[in-house]
Amino acid sequence: MADILRYGAYLPKHRTPLGELQSFYGRPGRPRSRTLATPGLDEDTLTMAYEAATEALAGERAPAALISVSMSSPFGLRKMSMTLSRALGLAADTVPYDLGGHPGGLMDAFALAAALATGDRPVAVVASDHQVSYEERVCDTLSAGGAAAFVIGASGGFATLGPQARASSEVYDVWRLGNEPEARYRLEVLFDAYAAAAKGAFTALEKATERPASVYASVAASQPHPQTLRGLGKLGVTAEQLAATSFVGEIGNLGAASVGVATAIALDAAEAGQQILAFGYGAGEGIAQAIEVTAAPPAIGAAARIAGEPIALGTYYRWTRGRQAEPH
Amino acid sequence: MTVSAIEFSRLGPPKLRLYAMRCGSCNTLQPWWEKFHCYACGAERLTEEELAGTGELTNYTVVYYPPRDFLGQEPYVVGHITMDEGVVLPAPVVDTALEDVQLGTRVKATLRRMKLGHEGDVYYSQKFVLDTPGAEA
Ligand SMILES: [Zn+2]
Numbered sequence: 001m002a003d004i005l006r007y008g009a010y011l012p013k014h015r016t017p018l019g020e021l022q023s024f025y026g027r028p029g030r031p032r033s034r035t036l037a038t039p040g041l042d043e044d045t046l047t048m049a050y051e052a053a054t055e056a057l058a059g060e061r062a063p064a065a066l067i068s069v070s071m072s073s074p075f076g077l078r079k080m081s082m083t084l085s086r087a088l089g090l091a092a093d094t095v096p097y098d099l100g101g102h103p104g105g106l107m108d109a110f111a112l113a114a115a116l117a118t119g120d121r122p123v124a125v126v127a128s129d130h131q132v133s134y135e136e137r138v139c140d141t142l143s144a145g146g147a148a149a150f151v152i153g154a155s156g157g158f159a160t161l162g163p164q165a166r167a168s169s170e171v172y173d174v175w176r177l178g179n180e181p182e183a184r185y186r187l188e189v190l191f192d193a194y195a196a197a198a199k200g201a202f203t204a205l206e207k208a209t210e211r212p213a214s215v216y217a218s219v220a221a222s223q224p225h226p227q228t229l230r231g232l233g234k235l236g237v238t239a240e241q242l243a244a245t246s247f248v249g250e251i252g253n254l255g256a257a258s259v260g261v262a263t264a265i266a267l268d269a270a271e272a273g274q275q276i277l278a279f280g281y282g283a284g285e286g287i288a289q290a291i292e293v294t295a296a297p298p299a300i301g302a303a304a305r306i307a308g309e310p311i312a313l314g315t316y317y318r319w320t321r322g323r324q325a326e327p328h
Numbered sequence: 329m330t331v332s333a334i335e336f337s338r339l340g341p342p343k344l345r346l347y348a349m350r351c352g353s354c355n356t357l358q359p360w361w362e363k364f365h366c367y368a369c370g371a372e373r374l375t376e377e378e379l380a381g382t383g384e385l386t387n388y389t390v391v392y393y394p395p396r397d398f399l400g401q402e403p404y405v406v407g408h409i410t411m412d413e414g415v416v417l418p419a420p421v422v423d424t425a426l427e428d429v430q431l432g433t434r435v436k437a438t439l440r441r442m443k444l445g446h447e448g449d450v451y452y453s454q455k456f457v458l459d460t461p462g463a464e465a
Contacts, residue, residue, distance in 0.1 A: 013423045040401070040422070040423070041400045041401050041441075042401060042422065042440040042441040042442070042455065043440065043441065044441060044450070046439070046452065047438070047439050047440050047441065047452070050438070050439040051438060051439075054438075074450050083344070086344050086345070087344040087345065087439050087452070089345055089378065309425075315400075318400045319400060
């Protein structure tokens with residue numbers, strides 16, 4: 001058991017109108033998201049992680065470890081946790097951990113943080129992602145960027161990390177070709193896998209907690225696609241439980257940051273005594289995390305950040321073209 | 329000790345932390361680039377001191393035709409920030425509408441990309457955003 005002491009979230013300010021983008025590329029159909037939360041040209045996973053972590057660590061004790069979760073450039077070959085630790089001015093003995101590989105990694109980070117946190121020093125966990133989609137494929141992944149950060153302590157927080165349950169299966173149907181910045185995937189396989197992983201993880205969590213999905217005040221889920229959220233309905237998750245935390249239809253898929261931003265929004269709205277279910281999903285694995293809110297959370301107003309400032313299509317195009325020449 | 333080119337570059341303006349130089353003789357705070365000379369008393373011993381990151385915009389201009397490193401980000405604000413510690417630093421102010429900026433606007437430091445090196449390496453540095461009490465980070 002461990003506690004959430006504080007948290008932070010960051011969404012870039014710029015909103016790309018997805019409908020306009022689709023019609024520009026002659027793509028039929030209704031856009032899956034109203035806009036994309038598009039990082040500016042001077043933003044990336046490090047700068048967004050810095051923003052979220054700065055908010056979460058304000059006034060907190062020096063963490064013993066910093067766990068960074070990301071799947072996107074420019075830290076494919078370097079330790080983002082180490083650079084982030086320096087940027088945040090953390091003590092030299094802060095142990096840097098990095099997790100990647102799938103967008104549900106924040107839940108892995110919670111488990112690791114709970115094991116590492118001591119009574120004296122908490123552990124900071126940051127998920128930050130910017131999966132770049134561009135050009136004619138831009139409408140498929142709804143890529144966007146964002147970050148969320150949590151400070152996990154052994155005790156003394158406003159919420160307790162309860163049992164975690166997972167369902168894992170191998171899904172190989174997501175890959176990258178050559179220098180392509182955007183992953184290729186078989187959407188139908190990922191949809192099926194999301195449903196199966198959610199079912200497995202929710203069932204296992206119900207067994208561990210003896211609580212059905214209906215007891216949670218809200219469900220904060222990874223949001224690769226609006227349809228996946230609707231799929232949670234089959235598991236007894238109501239529209240009401242998802243109402244506050246659903247943003248993929250507004251700002252797109254935030255990758256590894258998705259479940260973190262949703263959890264921050266859920267915590268903002270939570271009251272003492274309520275339960276929250278965080279559901280991280282990626283590449284065939286679903287991880288359900290029960291969170292018990294024990295005192296009023298130090299709300300950060302994360303939901304208000306979903307609204308942003310629209311940018312012109314030409315601006316989006318210039319920025320995404322620029323990203324293609326980026327280091328990985 | 330071998331110093332990497334990227335590490336070396338962080339000794340200049342691209343850097344991960346915001347600091348200024350404190351004069352060991354007269355205690356004046358100088359900008360980060362005054363490593364060896366105090367303009368208040370002429371002393372040569374200055375030490376790095378971290379800044380809290382908050383300050384006030386005391387002079388600014390709007391850039392419509394940027395240098396190559398900033399192409400695509402125009403129009404943007406570049407200004408003199410008088411830090412709460414007293415030292416004046418030049419820096420971009422980002423993520424703001426031009427009409428929301430004026431002399432006296434409170435700003436706070438954040439980390440952003442400053443440029444890409446000619447080999448594609450990323451240089452980070454401090455830029456500033458509006459510091460509105462109670463507003464989102
Ligand atoms: Zn002096």
